[in-house]
Amino acid sequence: GQQVMQIPQYQHVQEGEDFTTYCNSSTTLSNIQWYKQRPGGHPVFLIQLVKSGEVKKQKRLTFQFGEAKKNSSLHITATQTTDVGTYFCAGAQGGKLIFGQGTELSVKP
Amino acid sequence: KAGVTQTPRYLIKTRGQQVTLSCSPISGHRSVSWYQQTPGQGLQFLFEYFSETQRNKGNFPGRFSGRQFSNSRSEMNVSTLELGDSALYLCASSLAGGTYEQYFGPGTRLTVT
Numbered sequence: 634g635q636q637v638m639q640i641p642q643y644q645h646v647q648e649g650e651d652f653t654t655y656c657n658s659s660t661t662l663s664n665i666q667w668y669k670q671r672p673g674g675h676p677v678f679l680i681q682l683v684k685s686g687e688v689k690k691q692k693r694l695t696f697q698f699g700e701a702k703k704n705s706s707l708h709i710t711a712t713q714t715t716d717v718g719t720y721f722c723a724g725a726q727g728g729k730l731i732f733g734q735g736t737e738l739s740v741k742p
Numbered sequence: 743k744a745g746v747t748q749t750p751r752y753l754i755k756t757r758g759q760q761v762t763l764s765c766s767p768i769s770g771h772r773s774v775s776w777y778q779q780t781p782g783q784g785l786q787f788l789f790e791y792f793s794e795t796q797r798n799k800g801n802f803p804g805r806f807s808g809r810q811f812s813n814s815r816s817e818m819n820v821s822t823l824e825l826g827d828s829a830l831y832l833c834a835s836s837l838a839g840g841t842y843e844q845y846f847g848p849g850t851r852l853t854v855t
Binding site for chain 1: 775784785786787790798800832834840844845846847848849
């Protein structure tokens with residue numbers, strides 16, 4: 634079936650360290666989106682990537698879409714305690730958004 | 743603009759009962775999607791409605807159904823509840839459709855005992 638794999642499942646970092654989460658799909662995606670869900674909250678849209686090889690930045694966050702439009706990554710530089718939460722990728726396939734399992738990020742001050 | 747609202751926020755039901763959840767999208771958004779979130783399965787797509795028509799459906803049994811009204815408000819119904827239906831049910835609205843930027847509501851936490 635349609636699946637988007639996301640790794641790692643958990644990441645514990647010291648404040649100031651970098652963090653990266655990866656998503657991979659077996660099929661080509663129309664677009665890929667990233668969401669952040671804080672503990673006890675709901676997913677909040679971060680960004681959408683559409684073009685092959687696209688790279689977008691939001692302050693300390695860098696998002697990439699692979700050349701084959703099957704994989705993506707989110708990189709956070711110099712993590713802060715406010716970055717805590719679960720980061721989800723969501724790939725658009727066949728008229729649906731398929732979410733990865735998420736990467737839970739904890740940041741130790 | 744007001745965000746996506748969902749009612750009720752918490753619900754406790756017994757196995758075999760049915761439940762109806764409600765979602766009011768952001769004003770102007772005609773697409774409403776429903777997701778089930780559980781610790782084990784993550785976010786699973788249930789269905790998407792656009793202008794009162796179901797456009798896409800996920801891999802859930804027929805006990806899960808939905809509808810959308812002319813004002814874009816949506817309801818989701820689950821009949822013959824099972825223990826495994828305990829989850830956070832999230833509604834999301836979008837201006838462009840179910841595969842574009844989603845604005846999620848706070849969710850309804852359903853517990854089936």
